[in-house]
Amino acid sequence: MSKVEFVMADESAAARSGQFGQVERQLGTVEMIWRVGAVRKTAIILVLAIAWQLYATYLNNPLLFPTLSDTFQALYRRTMDGTLPNRMWTTLKILLTGYAIGTILAAVLTVLAINTRIGTDFLETMTAMFNPLPAISLLPLALIWFGLGPASLVFVLIHSVLWAVALNTHTGFTSVSQTLRMVGANYELRGIPYVIKILIPAAFPSILTGLKIGWAFAWRTLIAAELVFGVSSGQGGLGWFIFENRNLLRIPDVFAGLLTVIIIGLFVENVIFQTIERRTIAKWGMKG
Amino acid sequence: MVAELNKIANEASAPAGTLVDVDSVTLQYKTSSLLVTATESVSFSVEQSDRFVLLGPSGCGKSTLLKAIGGYMKPTSGSIRVAGRPVVRPGADRMMVFQEFDQLPPWKTVLENVMFPLLATGRMRRREAEERARHYIDKVKLTRAIDSYPHTLSGGMKQRVAIARGMAMQPDVLLMDEPFAALDALTRRQMQDELLQLWDETRFTVIFVTHSIAEAIKISNRILLLSPHPGRVKAEVRNVDAAKSDTTEAAALEKRIHDLLFSEAVEEHSHVQG
Numbered sequence: 001m002s003k004v005e006f007v008m009a010d011e012s013a014a015a016r017s018g019q020f021g022q023v024e025r026q027l028g029t030v031e032m033i034w035r036v037g038a039v040r041k042t043a044i045i046l047v048l049a050i051a052w053q054l055y056a057t058y059l060n061n062p063l064l065f066p067t068l069s070d071t072f073q074a075l076y077r078r079t080m081d082g083t084l085p086n087r088m089w090t091t092l093k094i095l096l097t098g099y100a101i102g103t104i105l106a107a108v109l110t111v112l113a114i115n116t117r118i119g120t121d122f123l124e125t126m127t128a129m130f131n132p133l134p135a136i137s138l139l140p141l142a143l144i145w146f147g148l149g150p151a152s153l154v155f156v157l158i159h160s161v162l163w164a165v166a167l168n169t170h171t172g173f174t175s176v177s178q179t180l181r182m183v184g185a186n187y188e189l190r191g192i193p194y195v196i197k198i199l200i201p202a203a204f205p206s207i208l209t210g211l212k213i214g215w216a217f218a219w220r221t222l223i224a225a226e227l228v229f230g231v232s233s234g235q236g237g238l239g240w241f242i243f244e245n246r247n248l249l250r251i252p253d254v255f256a257g258l259l260t261v262i263i264i265g266l267f268v269e270n271v272i273f274q275t276i277e278r279r280t281i282a283k284w285g286m287k288g
Numbered sequence: 289m290v291a292e293l294n295k296i297a298n299e300a301s302a303p304a305g306t307l308v309d310v311d312s313v314t315l316q317y318k319t320s321s322l323l324v325t326a327t328e329s330v331s332f333s334v335e336q337s338d339r340f341v342l343l344g345p346s347g348c349g350k351s352t353l354l355k356a357i358g359g360y361m362k363p364t365s366g367s368i369r370v371a372g373r374p375v376v377r378p379g380a381d382r383m384m385v386f387q388e389f390d391q392l393p394p395w396k397t398v399l400e401n402v403m404f405p406l407l408a409t410g411r412m413r414r415r416e417a418e419e420r421a422r423h424y425i426d427k428v429k430l431t432r433a434i435d436s437y438p439h440t441l442s443g444g445m446k447q448r449v450a451i452a453r454g455m456a457m458q459p460d461v462l463l464m465d466e467p468f469a470a471l472d473a474l475t476r477r478q479m480q481d482e483l484l485q486l487w488d489e490t491r492f493t494v495i496f497v498t499h500s501i502a503e504a505i506k507i508s509n510r511i512l513l514l515s516p517h518p519g520r521v522k523a524e525v526r527n528v529d530a531a532k533s534d535t536t537e538a539a540a541l542e543k544r545i546h547d548l549l550f551s552e553a554v555e556e557h558s559h560v561q562g
Contacts, residue, residue: 179388182360185378187408197408201395284394285439 066252074252075259084241084260091237092264094150095222098157102214105158106165111195113166114173127167135160135221139228153225160221161214168213172206173199205281212273219268223261238264307493308334308357308461313366315352315519326352327519329366332512334461337491341508343498345549349519350497354465357495358384371460380409383454387466389446392438392453398425399434402453411457424456425449427486444475451483455492462494468503480506501545505531505538513548522548 033039049068056067066074078084109126112119135156142152176199184198200207226239236244238261245253281287310333315326326349334340342350355361357368359378368375370382383405385391392401402421406412412420425434428448438446447467454462468476480503487494498504504511511525525545531537 177388177390179386179391180393182358182378182384182386183391183393185360186358186380186382186384187405188378188380189408193408198393201393204395280395284437286394 063249063251066255070252071255071259074250075256078253078256084256087236087238087241087257088260088264090235091222091226091239094153094237095157095218097150098154098222099161099215099218101154102158102161102218103165103211106162106169106210106214109162109166110169110173113170114195114199120170123166123170127163127170130159131163131167133159135217136224139225143229148229153222156221156225157218160217164213164217165207165210168206168210169203172203172210175206176202205286208273208277208281212269215268215273219265305335306333307336307338307371308340308495309367309369310353310357311367311369313353313356313363313368315349315356315361316364317352317361325518327514330514330519330521331366332521332524334493334495334510337493338510339487339494339496339508341496341498341504341511342514343501343504343511343545343549344514344519344522345516346499347516347519348514349516350499350514351465353514353519354384354463354495354497357461358382358463380405380411380457381460383457383459383462385447385450385454385462385464385467387469389438389443389470391450392446394438397435397437398430398441398449401438401449402456405453405457409457420456421452424452427455427489428452428482442475443471444479447471447479448482451486455486455490458492460493462492464494464496466497466499469498469500476503483507501542501549504528504545505542511545513545515549 027035053068056065056070059065062070075084109119109123113123114120138159139152139156142155146152146155180198180202184194187197189197222237223239223242226237227243229240238257242254242257242261245251245257277287310331312329312331314328314330317324317326330349330353332340342353344350352361356363357370357375359375359382375382393404396404399418399421402425403414403417406417406420407414411417422431422434425431428451430445430448430452433441433445438449441449450467451462451464454464468479471479484507486492496504496507498507505528508525508528511528513522513525514520515522525541528541531541
């Protein structure tokens with residue numbers, strides 16, 4: 001039998017022919033800038049803004065459709081005179097109260113649910129029942145129970161946050177891999193330390209999704225609720241600001257209010273939650 | 289010297305110095321409709337510094353047996369003792385290394401992962417734990433990746449972290465459940481060599497589950513052969529080291545073990561048909 005033979009490649013020949021070596025090539029400047037998502041999105045917004053300004057100028061009917069510049073002027077004026085910041089603060093105060101209470105209740109429910117079977121059944125039944133019910137539909141009832149005041153709004157907010165957060169957290173807990181659970185047991189972790197050191201970080205992607213959905217529900221619900229009724233002890237929120245200015249036919253101010261709602265929503269969803277995401281699940285490679 | 293095959297049934301009771309004592313253990317678990325007997329009346333004992341391999345085809349209950357030693361499962365009958373103490377629940381005196389790569393909490397870096405059990409069990413303060421962790425990470429040659437998160441590591445590197453984590457606890461026994469089964473063939477061989485090298489340095493006791501005969505011969509000094517459905521002890525191979533220096537002898541041993549396990553499979557098969 002003949003021997004095994006090795007034929008080695010002649011690397012110097014390849015190098016001499018000059019065919020190799022270009023592994024990377026710099027992209028053109030324009031191409032590089034266009035590859036940034038934020039640049040493309042800003043371009044879209046700019047085009048829409050120009051279209052708005054042109055159409056509104058052409059329409060020349062500030063009562064129906066004010067120009068962009070009028071809207072910005074209104075936004076600036078109402079910010080400087082303190083009205084908008086005040087309204088924003090009122091809205092955010094109620095929102096944070098409801099959000100915090102809702103999240104805490106969700107945590108309690110979920111911890112009960114992972115520890116007892118009846119807790120699981122309770123959580124599943126309640127989420128199945130209340131998740132399809134838009135929180136805003138409870139507002140009339142809340143007004144009767146808690147009166148015209150922040151308490152009614154907070155009640156509705158809790159309802160909008162609680163089920164989304166509880167459902168996602170519970171799903172997250174139950175889908176923590178068997179291996180990680182065994183690792184936790186191997187480390188002699190039990191009870192609350194086990195929940196804090198293993199379950200919560202392992203389920204964090206789901207928990208964060210729940211918090212995001214809860215936030216989105218709460219924000220939309222609150223603005224809607226404030227449109228229905230908004231004044232409590234002379235302090236209305238952003239929804240009420242929009243409603244009030246419509247009644248006074250100050251349409252640029254209505255647009256300014258809407259713009260504020262958009263800006264806050266964008267800020268929370270794209271700055272706050274994305275920062276949390278980047279520092280946790282993206283860094284850990286847990287982003288689905 | 290020739291590796292010897294002994295019928296375990298003829299064995300006298302466990303001698304002194306036994307670290308892990310498994311005494312006629314029967315393990316059963318329930319699926320949604322069945323009560324499955326994984327192992328039936330299995331006995332063996334592991335001495336200090338043994339590289340003890342549980343080998344058998346799928347369905348022989350070797351992983352279940354390891355989980356029982358780990359404390360994740362209660363025997364239906366029989367008893368398991370580690371260092372003289374009966375096993376009642378999972379504990380850090382028996383560190384597990386799993387096959388799955390997700391055994392490393394992804395939210396901790398390599399260093400934090402190795403420190404995690406040292407801190408979670410309250411065994412050490414942070415400073416001390418870090419020193420110990422760095423030492424073992426260095427042993428598995430991962431110092432370069434010490435601040436990396438697990439998702440950036442290759443499969444082999446992840447398993448090395450798991451081994452370093454287990455060894456850093458300096459447990460009575462390291463329980464390894466097919467730790468290299470999910471690796472590619474080249475990496476697997478490298479990991480086997482590294483494990484043996486680590487053993488040479490520290491002489492830890494390890495119980496290793498595998499379904500690969502070649503891996504069993506390479507890793508072990510003792511092999512327990514298990515037959516499937518339900519898992520019973522078929523034989524114990526001792527002094528496997530004697531077969532390692534000589535490739536023909538290793539091949540002969542591999543064939544003999546294969547025949548032992550394979551003949552059983554044929555018997556089972558004909559039994560089912562008949």
